[in-house]
Amino acid sequence: MKVTVALALVTLGSASAFAPAPFGSRQSTTALSAEQSRSDFLTQSAAAFATIAAFPSVSNAAKYGSFGAGSPEVLDPKTAIIDEDILKTESVQKCISGIRSYLSAVKSMSATVAADSQADIGPSIRKELDFVQVRADFNGVTEAFDEDTQRGTDRLVRIILQDITELETANRQKPGVPRSEKRLSIVQGKLSKLEKAFDDFLAFV
Template identity: 35%
Template sequence: MLTLRALGIYSFLPCQVKLFSGHGKKLSSKYTHKFRYHNICMKGSGRGEEVSSIARLQQQSRRVFLISVAQFALLGLLRPKEAVAAEESFAKIWTRRVFPKAGYNTPESLTSETVQIDAEAMKDPQVKKGLENLRAYRKKVLDMCSAFQKDPQLEIQQLVRDNFNVAQLRDDLNKANRVFNEETQITTDRFVRNILQDVDELESVSGLLEDKTRTPRKIENTQKWLKKLYHDFDRFLALYPES
């Protein structure tokens, strides 16, 4: 049993004492820029006894470390599934703490078979109307994709403004999103935000130059956002039956 009487002043070093038991001890301040560094010294007046005691403590520390490593490895071999499950559970909790925003650390493989939908909410006329409008929006995006494929100089920007009322689109998305439970809405809320952002980005990049043409770069960007908008609509509507 080590006591304070067994501690002797060894030297002055700006560091922290760590005993062989693994517990760190903060240093007491004597001077402004110096700390008293305590080392384990066995009782005795000879230098040899002090060196041998330090060697024994180092040997014990190595032994404890090796035993801990062996126990950890053995636990992984005997119970690999439990160890992996515990690690994944800790990772999910940690990422949710660090990234509390909606949409983080959520499954991407949601389907109409895996999500839980409120059957009563699906009967709501407003929900049905919202889904009907969203399917109509998706059809308009598909038509614009086909038309733009034939004519890269097509006036897409005006079509977006004519076909998409952002306020109405947001309202339809929110109505359709009511049917999911809170856990599923962590993902579907992100789908809603993506769709609204896609419409805004598409309107921004699809404008024509003064000579009513598009550069190859603008054609590529317009096509990219058209495809992304259709994909996000399709991914969101795929969660509903008969979509």
């Protein structure tokens, strides 16, 4: 009963922000309001994930993994319904190129940290993974998706947006204080998770 109530609260709390848009419309289901800041997004996400975390079985079931494995919210790209005419438009193709550049940036950051465990990738995160632009590019691409496909990519987008901010936080170090093995592991884990999530989203296009 407690698990059911918790899931209901999380669902109701996020429904308005991620309600699906009509197929082919100019508004995406992944769009957060233009006025919503990064801190607003994190506050809502943290509340939702904290509620889920209170129930181990639900938390484990909701972990992000392979398509359809323990995460029914993530749609298999093979079953996606996409408007090819919208997908081929210049604006959508530009957004897809943007998402590919984010994936390349994440791979580059991973290589940098692997070569130097003390490397500060903060400037790269802020320049290459601009939160507002990343969100806008996802919104642009999902205009070509039908409602079910939009729902199926919502979780990927939420994970990416949250992990970008958490990566920036994990990267911060006090001047003169070396990055610990634990902190290094967190940074590398976030980069690895972002790489997989970007790859999985691009599988739809």
